Amino acid sequence: MHWFKDISIKRKLTGIVIVTSTAALLLAGAASFIYERLTFPKNLSHDLASLAGVVGSNSAAAIIFNDDKTAAETLSALQAMPNIVMAQVYRKDSTVLASYLRRGEPLTTLEAPKGFSGENFTPSYVEVFRPISVGAEKVGGIGLRSDLRAREERLWAYGQAGLVVLCLCLLFALGVAGVLQRVVSLPILNLARIARGISEEHDYSKRAVKDTRDEIGSLVDSFNNMLTQIEARDSALIHAQGELEQRVRDLQTEVDERQRAEKGLAVKTAELQRSNAELEQFAYVASHDLQEPLRMITGYTQLLAKRYHDKLDETAAEFIGYAVDGAKRMQGLINDLLTYSRVGTRGKPFAWAQCDKILGDTIVSLRVAIEESGATVTHDALPTVLCDEGQLGQLFQNLLGNGIKYRDSTAPRIYVSCRREGPNWLFSVKDNGIGVDPRYAERIFVIFQRLHTRDQYPGTGIGLAVCKKIVERHGGKIWLESQLGQGATFYFTIPASQNAEGG
Ligand code: ADP
Numbered sequence: 001m002h003w004f005k006d007i008s009i010k011r012k013l014t015g016i017v018i019v020t021s022t023a024a025l026l027l028a029g030a031a032s033f034i035y036e037r038l039t040f041p042k043n044l045s046h047d048l049a050s051l052a053g054v055v056g057s058n059s060a061a062a063i064i065f066n067d068d069k070t071a072a073e074t075l076s077a078l079q080a081m082p083n084i085v086m087a088q089v090y091r092k093d094s095t096v097l098a099s100y101l102r103r104g105e106p107l108t109t110l111e112a113p114k115g116f117s118g119e120n121f122t123p124s125y126v127e128v129f130r131p132i133s134v135g136a137e138k139v140g141g142i143g144l145r146s147d148l149r150a151r152e153e154r155l156w157a158y159g160q161a162g163l164v165v166l167c168l169c170l171l172f173a174l175g176v177a178g179v180l181q182r183v184v185s186l187p188i189l190n191l192a193r194i195a196r197g198i199s200e201e202h203d204y205s206k207r208a209v210k211d212t213r214d215e216i217g218s219l220v221d222s223f224n225n226m227l228t229q230i231e232a233r234d235s236a237l238i239h240a241q242g243e244l245e246q247r248v249r250d251l252q253t254e255v256d257e258r259q260r261a262e263k264g265l266a267v268k269t270a271e272l273q274r275s276n277a278e279l280e281q282f283a284y285v286a287s288h289d290l291q292e293p294l295r296m297i298t299g300y301t302q303l304l305a306k307r308y309h310d311k312l313d314e315t316a317a318e319f320i321g322y323a324v325d326g327a328k329r330m331q332g333l334i335n336d337l338l339t340y341s342r343v344g345t346r347g348k349p350f351a352w353a354q355c356d357k358i359l360g361d362t363i364v365s366l367r368v369a370i371e372e373s374g375a376t377v378t379h380d381a382l383p384t385v386l387c388d389e390g391q392l393g394q395l396f397q398n399l400l401g402n403g404i405k406y407r408d409s410t411a412p413r414i415y416v417s418c419r420r421e422g423p424n425w426l427f428s429v430k431d432n433g434i435g436v437d438p439r440y441a442e443r444i445f446v447i448f449q450r451l452h453t454r455d456q457y458p459g460t461g462i463g464l465a466v467c468k469k470i471v472e473r474h475g476g477k478i479w480l481e482s483q484l485g486q487g488a489t490f491y492f493t494i495p496a497s498q499n500a501e502g503g
Helices: 001-007 009-064 066-081 149-201 215-307 313-347 356-363 367-373 389-405 463-472
Strands: 082-088 097-102 118-121 127-135 138-145 351-354 376-379 383-385 413-420 424-430 478-482 488-495
Touching: 009 066, 009 097, 009 118, 009 127, 009 138, 009 149, 066 082, 066 097, 082 127, 082 383, 082 478, 149 215, 215 313, 313 463, 351 356, 351 389, 356 367, 356 376, 367 389, 383 389, 383 488, 389 413, 389 424, 389 463, 463 478, 463 488
Parallel strands: 376 413
Antiparallel strands: 082 097, 082 138, 118 127, 127 138, 351 383, 413 424, 424 488, 478 488
């Protein structure tokens, strides 16, 4: 059946019409052929019975008078009927009075049944016997035999007529197929042409013309509906694409601007780092170089006071005292500044160091202050960390020193502990001193930022800035948790590593 799928609709329609009409005609022909074959002998026997009646009554007188010549003459009239093969007229005692035999037929006899009444059907002929009566008296009988040639002729005529009708039907079928093709396949071909055009030109505004309201009409409707939807989607798509392109352009502009800004930022950061380094270097050099003249000022001012104390009045001695005090403060400030600038510029490479030991050394160096204030310093087991040992010592010293310095009337108690928090060690230095208002918890880490006057608590405001710088150099953070009057806890983190586990 594959070939059927591949041929054109026109051929399919033609084929279907021809096959259907031929099949109908053949069926009708076969039915009439069978009917004719079955009913013909019966009809023929009826005709023969009528004929026997007519010929028999014409032969009745000849039988009574035993006139065989007249009987034979009567029978010879049957020549007019070519299908009659033979006929015989019988006397009352069943002997043959006269016979008729179609020319060319071999001589035989017709066996008359008793009472001269009956029919005989064979495949090639039909025999009919009838009694001949005069009034109520049966005087003899007649028998006729007919061949079935008439049936063949009739069937042959039927066949020819059928053939002619078949040819006419085929012509008609071709005509019908042509019409059907116009009605069915032309609209479909039209649709296909439009669809092809649309797919080539992408013009979705085209529409197929609807000529009928049948299935093809609804196909055209569906096709047009589909085109309407595609057209709507296409325009939505074009719109969306436009928006998308605009968005991409905007984004590109944004990215360009950001890249420009980042470049600018990188340049500024580099500049800042450079100027920072320069500043640190400057601060270091300046504070370092300032120390010497300052020492001279202090030394010579003190010498002046010592040597000429009897020549100077009280006011002069007081002024000299101020000068020495100012020079000493300046020395302290310069020292602190030097320490601050050294964190970035003079730091040592990191090495594994035990925090217990570092803290122990710090406590020793703060021994005088601890004893004077009656402070107690306790701590947990501390880990081994990768650090600049000197700077970590400085960090502990600043925090512990502050804890001792910013005390109230009670003796200071300082507690140092450490625990692991994720990838870091979290250190805490807790004191019971005056505490800090949480509002200033961040400010105190800024250089020179102090919350007290020098008369209340001496200092330069650099210590915590140094602590912040040290912690940040180690990759950690530092912050304060405190309430005014309730002591302060400084936290800082130092990155841990598995090898640095310790206690
Ligand atoms: P300094 O101690 O020289 O003033 P710091 O940078 O060490 O400078 O401290 C800044 C300020 O933070 C101090 O002036 C003080 O007001 C406050 N501060 C620091 N540590 C403590 C503490 N443990 N308790 C209360 N206040 C503190």
